[in-house]
Amino acid sequence: MISILERVKTALGPEMAGPGLAFVAVVLVFGIASPQFLSAATFGSVAFQLPELGLLTLAMLLPILTGGLNLAITFTANIAGLTVAWVLRENGGVDAGIGIFIAGCLLALMVGAASGVVMGLVIAFTRAHPILVSLSMMIFLRGLGEFLTRGGDISGFPAFMGPIGHGSIAGIPVPLIVFIACVLGWHVLLGRTKLGFNTYMIGSNLEATRYSGINTRKAIVLVYTLSGVMCAIAGIIMLARFNSVRIGHGESYLLITVLACFLGGVNPFGGFGRVIPVFVALVVLQLLSSGLNLIGANQHLATAVWGILLVGVMILRWVASRIKISIVRRGS
């Protein structure tokens, strides 16, 4: 029994325990409380809601692993969305062709990357704290976006964009496919590439990593650049889903992405954390809000329950570590 558990643990990593247990608990509780919970409809709604928060969380994950933070994620996403909208509007609006849309998306990815490059360069070279640097970027992008849109919504896009936000391929929502592809990409990046390796090492000790011959500046710039690109992907998905852009879209997601990372076992000080547990944590959060919705709770209450869940997980983790220590003491 213990050896099986041990093997599962090494396969999934120690970070999996928290989100895994939370997943089982949420499914059990709502499965009993509401007969409709374990239905295709629930999972359909989760599947459509998950990607926005999920993509932004992936954008937050990399900087956190280096011991930093990217507070500009939502505004980077919306600026990228605005870029697409601008390209479409300048080239025919509702009648714009698919080529225009693709060009807009490429430009949006570049805008996202640019936001990341600037933050990365400032953080890597001036050693300014990532919170301050990304906060400055966030304020800049918000101001810029409000100036460009006069604070309003931009809408009126070609009809072919609808399926990107709402369509399904083989029963799987398109945004979910994009999200899962990004999750897998991040999984490989962090687990199998030099950059991923360096990300963890920098998160634990930047100077020791530099002494080991790693180009830490390059790694930091790349991390924030990729974070910006991921924001842009989130921005394009959000644009397609709402069929409009507003600079303030999804602003409330910002801190929830941080908490989703922690729920997924990511060390808040950097150096440790994996993608798959964070993915499960995101699923748990969405199931929780869908479940509460089903039993007729207020939408705002769901957010409050998220907070309680996270505090609960922190306490459980502490309890688990105490138990582990006492087992180790008794065992040896």
Add this chain to the structure above:
Amino acid sequence: MHQATSATVGEKPLLSLRNINMTFGGVKALKNVSFEGRPGEVHCLAGENGCGKSTLIKVITGVYRPADGAVIEYDGEIYSHMSPVTAQDRGIQVIWQDLALFPEMSVAENIAFHEVLGRRPRLVDYNRMRRIAIDALARLGVTLDVELPLKEYAIAQRQIVAIARALIGEAKLVFMDEPTASLTQSETDHLLEIVRTLSASGVAVVFVSHRLAEVLEISSRITVLRDGALVGVYPAAGMTQSRITELMTGKTFDQHVRARPRDDQPVVLEVRGLTRPGQFEDISLTVRRGETVGITGLLGAGRTELALALFGMLKPASGAISIEGKEVRFGSNRDAIKAGVAYLSEDRLSLGLIQPQAIADNLVIASLRKILSGGLLSEDRKRSLVSRWIADLGVRIGRQADAISTLSGGNQQRVAIAKWLATDPKLLILDCPTVGVDVGARAGIFDIVARLAESGLAIILISDEVPEVYFNADRVLHMAQGRIVGTYDPRQARLEEIEAAVYA
């Protein structure tokens, strides 16, 4: 078991411990240990890491509660265990190795905060704090600007601040845990002087140190522990370093000069007139294939700065570095690693290894390209590379995925050496490779160094302990104030001669 013979400090013991047993999760950390400290004596507690020294100190200061049956007799009263509050109130003070100071706060606050804490009215009296701090420092014969934040001061001054803090209460018994570990020789001498002043005023001092020379110099008696058990109590007079090492480890070491001629070998590193003003001046040296060149000198002599320049992390202002006859200019340590230079940092905890991360990851970090397979890192290649080095250097580990911080100092250092060997270096710079490594494990590190030199690696061995370079290097360079001021051949020079020059 030997019995104490020295009684020059007279009187009956201030502290007397008997029958101390302590168990952690089935592991006996202390086995029936006894200990005694007399007023006015400097008593040294010696033993390897993990022998129970710290545990014993924590029993005496009330951090740990010993098993039933323990007798702690202190200043006329008998306790079965201490509590931290009682220990403090009764004048037992400890200066921990990590000092437990507040770097952001001023010197005065660090020294006096405990004294002004809990007084009424509950207001902070900065003038009083300042006075207390200045007085306490004056007792030690030291003047510091007490307004400055502590972090402005070097480790030696912080040590003194920690001692000053310990003395403002009426200290009767003071423990010093490795107080000289990061001090230079002159700072150490100053500290030892302070310890003497302290004991002359009737305080019982218990001194813990890895540096046996100063143990012999300062203490009147030595209690040796090994594996949680008492080996014996010995008068310092008539003791030798090698005898203490034998008692601590239970093994005998024979130290002999390993130097041998390497003049026929090709030159690997040639440095000419290397200068970085304020750090090192006009350094010229050569290191040949298979040669070990020792660099010794006091801390602050520019040894580490020179090493960092050779490793591409500091830019020299003038002079030239050649590797195998080709002049090189390093833009960063990545260039140096590519050129075949490896540098083992003296600061293993914060620069040498990434403590929270896995043993395996620490070992492969400098040679990631070797574990790439199709552009991606291969877990299998990593595992086999790590296994090979672990076996080769005889590192004792649990699992490769365990954090490097779970290993002992000696085993960590072996991993750090393996990390650099994995980069296929031509020149390996070892900056104080035995810092924080047990006496018993040091010999093992030097055996590895000798083997590497035999296999043709050029090695620069930096150490502030002259015997280390004397016994293990082919040539010894003495650095002082940024310059090479002496060159010795261990086969001709005597150890005492070099020591006299370095510590002068």
